Amino acid sequence: MAANASSSEVECTCPVCCDIFKDPVLLLCGHSFCKSCLGDWWRKSTQQTCPVCKEIFPMGEPPRNLALRNLSDALRQERSQKADSASEELCSLHSEKLKLFCQDDQQLVCLICRDSQKHKKHNCVPVNEAAEAQRTQLKVQLMTLKSKLESFNRVKLNCEKMESHIELQAEQTEKTIKEEFQRLFWFLRAQEVFRIDAVRKEATLKTEAMKIRIVNLTAQISLVTHKIKTIENEMRAEDDSFMLNIKSIMERSQCNLPEPEPPSGALIDEAKHLGNLLFTVWVKMASNVQYTPVTLDPNTVDSLLTISEQATCSTRCDKSQPLPANPERLDSLGVLGSEGFRSGKHSWDVEVGGYWALGVAARTNNQTSGPWGIYICNCHVWMHELRPTDGKCGGDVISKDLFPQKVRVQLDYDKGKLTFFDLDRKKNLHTMRHTFTEKIFPYFRENAKILPAKMSVEINQPR
Numbered sequence: 001m002a003a004n005a006s007s008s009e010v011e012c013t014c015p016v017c018c019d020i021f022k023d024p025v026l027l028l029c030g031h032s033f034c035k036s037c038l039g040d041w042w043r044k045s046t047q048q049t050c051p052v053c054k055e056i057f058p059m060g061e062p063p064r065n066l067a068l069r070n071l072s073d074a075l076r077q078e079r080s081q082k083a084d085s086a087s088e089e090l091c092s093l094h095s096e097k098l099k100l101f102c103q104d105d106q107q108l109v110c111l112i113c114r115d116s117q118k119h120k121k122h123n124c125v126p127v128n129e130a131a132e133a134q135r136t137q138l139k140v141q142l143m144t145l146k147s148k149l150e151s152f153n154r155v156k157l158n159c160e161k162m163e164s165h166i167e168l169q170a171e172q173t174e175k176t177i178k179e180e181f182q183r184l185f186w187f188l189r190a191q192e193v194f195r196i197d198a199v200r201k202e203a204t205l206k207t208e209a210m211k212i213r214i215v216n217l218t219a220q221i222s223l224v225t226h227k228i229k230t231i232e233n234e235m236r237a238e239d240d241s242f243m244l245n246i247k248s249i250m251e252r253s254q255c256n257l258p259e260p261e262p263p264s265g266a267l268i269d270e271a272k273h274l275g276n277l278l279f280t281v282w283v284k285m286a287s288n289v290q291y292t293p294v295t296l297d298p299n300t301v302d303s304l305l306t307i308s309e310q311a312t313c314s315t316r317c318d319k320s321q322p323l324p325a326n327p328e329r330l331d332s333l334g335v336l337g338s339e340g341f342r343s344g345k346h347s348w349d350v351e352v353g354g355y356w357a358l359g360v361a362a363r364t365n366n367q368t369s370g371p372w373g374i375y376i377c378n379c380h381v382w383m384h385e386l387r388p389t390d391g392k393c394g395g396d397v398i399s400k401d402l403f404p405q406k407v408r409v410q411l412d413y414d415k416g417k418l419t420f421f422d423l424d425r426k427k428n429l430h431t432m433r434h435t436f437t438e439k440i441f442p443y444f445r446e447n448a449k450i451l452p453a454k455m456s457v458e459i460n461q462p463r
Contacts, residue, residue: 008071008075009075011071012068012071012072012075014032014033014034014037015031015033015051015052016033016034016037016038016040016041016051017034017037019034020072020075020076020079021033021034021065021068021069021072022034022035022036022072023035023036023064023069024064024065024068024069024072025038025062025063025064025065026062026063026064026065026068027050027055027057027062028055028057029050029052029053029055029057031050031051031052031053032065032068033051035064038051038062089108090110091109091110091112091113093110093112093113094110094112094113096110096111096112097110098110098127099111099126099127100113100114100124100125100126100127101124101125101126101127101129101130101131102114102119102122102123102124103122103123103124103125103130104119104122104123105119105122108127109124158324158325158326161322161324161325162324162326165323165324169298176310180310184285187285187288188281188285191281191284195273195277198273199268199273202268202269203268206266206267206268209263209266210263210266213263213266217260220257220260223257224255224257227252227253227255230252231249231252231253234249235249283457286455286457289455290452291452291453291455292312292348292450292451292452292453293346293347293348293450293453294312294337294338294339294348294442294450295310295311295312295337295338295339295450296311296312296313296314296335296336296337296338296444296450297311297328297335297336297337297338297441298311299326299328299329300328300329300330300334300335300336300368301314301323301329301330301334301335302329302330302331302332302333302334302335303320303321303322303323303329304316304317304320304321304333305317305333305335305446306321307335309449311338312449312450312452313448313449313450314335314444314446314447314448314449315447316333316354316446316447327366327367328363328366330368332445333445333446334357334361334371334443334444334445335443335444335445336361336363336368336441336442336443336444337441337442337443337444338441339441340363340439340440340441341411341413341439341440341441342413342439343413343414344413344414345410345411345412345413346410346411346413347408347409347410347411348408348409348442348450348451349406349407349408349409349423349450349451349453350406350407350408350409350444350448350449350450350451351405351406351448351449351451352404352405352406352407352446352447352448352449353405353446353447353448354376354446354447355375355376355377355378355445355446356375356376356444356445356446356447356448357371357373357374357375357376357386357443357444357445357446358373358374358375358407358409358420358443358444358445358448359371359372359373359374359375359386359409359418359442359443360372360373360409360411360418360436360440360441360442360443361440361441361443362436362438362439362440362441363438363439363440363441364438364439369388369438370388370440370443371386371388371443372386372387372388372418372432372434373385373386373409373418373420373432373443374386374398374420374429374430375395375445376403380400381403382397382398382399382400383397383398383399383400383402383403383429383430384396384397384398385397385398385430385432398429398430399429402422402429404422404423404424404425404429405424406422406423406424406451407420407421407422407423407429408420408421408423409442411440413436413440416433416434416435416436417431417432417433418431418432418433418434419431419432
């Protein structure tokens with residue numbers, strides 16, 4: 001700033017009077033001078049020449065340099081303010097220069113003040129020393145402020161990423177919800193079509209059967225009606241003629257047709273089609289719907305993992321994903337379940353692959369501790385016990401040659417018992433014990449797929 005001020009003073013200094021311009025005028029050669037200085041110069045000189053380059057200017061009145069005048073006025077005002085401030089740096093009591101700084105009272109004092117009763121026992125140092133010490137202290141504070149500014153900028157940038165990620169999450173979640181409900185819609189639509197078709201088929205079959213029966217009955221009615229009319233006509237004949245044919249008339253009056261009865265089961269079985277309709281459809285729907293006891297939390301997944309299949313599968317990817325650095329997010333290729341436990345017994349089956357890890361981890365105030373579990377070490381390709389205190393490739397060796405593909409994790413929170421079971425070999429892998437005091441979540445590392453649980457419908461009959 002001092003350099004800039006010095007440069008401004010040079011630009012605003014008149015070459016004749018060597019002071020700041022007063023009402024400057026501009027010559028055609030580009031040089032500027034105070035109007036009074038240039039007039040005095042021309043009066044003393046026999047020709048109207050530039051005092052700097054000596055170029056002759058046959059002009060009566062050179063134009064004013066308004067821009068330079070404004071700049072000069074501003075510089076002159078700045079000088080005046082500096083002079084006023086310099087005059088203020090005097091002791092208000094003794095009108096002496098303030099050359100010392102009282103560290104006890106944190107104020108500037110003069111030499112007379114130092115010896116006064118008020119400051120006599122105080123620690124007073126020269127102003128330049130005090131200023132240097134304060135500057136050093138401010139440098140430390142400035143570094144702290146710059147560090148805090150950097151933190152704010154970093155958090156702001158991450159919040160902006162989170163804002164974009166929220167929009168992406170909403171879009172993807174909405175899309176998945178629509179796809180799943182569309183699948184349910186087509187299932188229900190197919191069930192509706194199937195059941196309506198069954199009703200129509202039954203109606204067609206029973207209608208055709210009823211039409212055939214009506215035709216048969218119509219034929220039988222026509223036969224009996226004809227027989228009745230014939231007999232009635234013969235009964236109206238003369239006695240001798242009637243009695244002459246009585247034998248044949250009696251034979252023809254006999255009817256060998258069976259007694260007609262209303263058909264049973266001819267109507268549509270409405271109970272079959274409508275009885276427990278919604279329950280029947282729901283049971284069939286349940287066979288096509290999967291339930292997993294644990295759902296992965298995408299907000300905790302490491303950036304080198306991808307979550308798929310309705311948040312039940314984690315897969316390692318080669319390229320890091322642009323995920324926001326939210327406090328819940330894990331590293332080391334880990335991911336947590338979405339729901340935690342504080343009590344009770346819980347179980348979930350997992351299909352694993354690669355250098356996996358399974359178990360539980362505690363999380364409090366977005367701080368994750370643990371995990372406790374088992375894992376496959378990528379150094380020796382052995383199965384180890386996993387605890388928070390274990391370093392890389394640490395923990396007790398569980399097996400050097402047993403690598404299960406499907407594992408059941410069983411947690412008994414209240415007893416502090418964590419068991420791992422090989423589903424393919426029907427064999428217990430490992431059991432851990434730890435007293436849990438915090439809310440714990442299922443923990444997974446690398447490639448893991450949570451297997452659906454078997455569902456069944458139970459009907460309790462009233463007693």
